[in-house]
Amino acid sequence: MEQNKHHQVVIIGGGTAGITVASSIRRHAKYLNVAIIEPADNHYYQPAFTLVGAGAYNLEKTKRSEKSLIPPGVSWIKDAAKSFDPEGNSVVLSSGDTVTYDYLVVCPGLALEWDGVEGLKDALGKDGVCSNYSPDYVEYTWDCIQNLKKGSQALFTQPPMPIKCPGAPQKIAYLAADYLRKKGRAGDCDLHFLTQAPAIFGVPYFARALEKVMSRYGINTHYQTNLVSINGAAKKATFEDSEGKRQVLDYDMLHVTPPQGAPDFIKDSPLAGEGGWISVDKNSLQHTKYANIFSLGDVCSTPNSKTAAAIRKQSPVVVRNILNMIAGKALEEGYDGYASCPLTTSYGKVLLAEFIYGGKVTPTLPLTPNRELAVYWWVKVTGLPLMYWHYMLKGYEWFFGHNVDYVEDKSQPASEPVEKTEEPEKKKAA
Ligand SMILES: Cc1cc2nc3c(=O)[nH]c(=O)nc-3n(C[C@H](O)[C@H](O)[C@H](O)COP(=O)(O)OP(=O)(O)OC[C@H]3O[C@@H](n4cnc5c(N)ncnc54)[C@H](O)[C@@H]3O)c2cc1C
CATH class of the missing domain: 3.50.50.60 (FAD/NAD(P)-binding domain)
Known part of the structure; x- marks a missing residue:
């Protein structure tokens, strides 16, 4: 009834x-x-x-x-x-x-719009097609990473925004690359990150640091290209660029971030x-x-x-x-757009991107925000899960505020060794 x-x-x-x-x-x-x-x-x-x-x-x-x-x-x-x-x-x-x-x-x-990519639903979970976006397939991602052989081609895709955790599609590419590096196999696979976006990250300050991480690992980055179909049996993925031009890529591993709405x-x-x-x-x-x-x-x-x-x-x-x-009181306009994205740039280090509306950088801790730091790996793996289950989901709210007065220090490089290039200003002066 x-x-x-x-x-x-x-x-x-x-x-x-x-x-x-x-x-x-x-x-x-x-x-x-x-x-x-x-x-x-x-x-x-x-x-x-x-x-x-x-x-x-x-x-x-x-x-x-x-x-x-x-x-x-x-x-x-x-x-x-x-x-x-x-x-x-x-x-x-x-x-x-x-x-x-x-x-x-x-x-x-x-x-999660798994139907938004032709052939994805049938291909998922086998023959190298995986996704961290579902608890049903996330463990298969790890199988795929471990199965990468010398000469394998791995593709990591990012669909049009908005998606949940916009950093997640690239985080797994970094960890796959770092897994190979740790095994002494850096460079023996072809890794590609293919994104529909025009930049690696929405906030330019962090994008600059992340471009360096991509190049450090030798991951080929392709912008404004979108996964439209998969032929799981033939292990081929079709991408379409912003002008509607299509290209087909072979893969041994394909990590898909599905379209979302x-x-x-x-x-x-x-x-x-x-x-x-x-x-x-x-x-x-x-x-x-x-x-x-x-x-x-x-x-x-x-x-x-x-x-x-x-x-x-x-x-x-x-x-x-x-x-x-x-209580009949006026509403507060209290949300300033804060979000944070812990970018796992290697096993053991995280670049914690924190920002508000307009892409303004607003770190919580007094640490240089575009650096890859070991302390943030601890925060990601141990601190945040504890905080989630035992603090946030229990309705506790107090936390250190994020620094809305932070002024970007543009001179800070990413902490990991990156290819040295001469700064344009110095070149001119020389
Ligand atoms: C791979 C991945 C990595 C991520 N990494 C990070 C990260 O590092 N940091 C971070 O902050 N966030 C991260 N996120 C994002 C974060 O998990 C989400 O933004 C967050 O969980 C969204 O919360 P929500 O309550 O809006 O939705 P959800 O947590 O998805 O909950 C929605 C709930 O609504 C229920 N529901 C659906 N339909 C109905 C209905 N018709 N009626 C009633 N209930 C319904 C669902 O069953 C579900 O329980 C990540 C997400 C993914 C997938």
């Missing part, structure tokens, strides 16, 4: 954003009646998938049961949201039940704005049309880098703004 239930706050999605928001609300306002709508049994710590694909982390350690993460006092509606009636403050679920709310938080993440039930809803993403104010995270709806995480329209790190800064703003509305 179909049922109707009411909760003061309803959260759609029990992923990174949903659990963080629910826990935080419970810490600030225990009296609120909160429910999470989430169909999945398991929750994954996706940022560690890069490490799993590189054989540096165990997949089991990334997984927790959803049940164990639902905060005490919060109701879990184990169902999927199907459609919205924002005028009537209700959500219809796949089961046919309806849930009504005073405040709605929408965070079902984004959809808003989930269909969001795209088709009255909440969707441009591109199908939930349309919110980029600072307050309030819906641009429906005042009692908020959104954060991968599904919302904010032009930040879609990362768990961004959610850590978005969640307190959403929670405070719901409480502000309940």
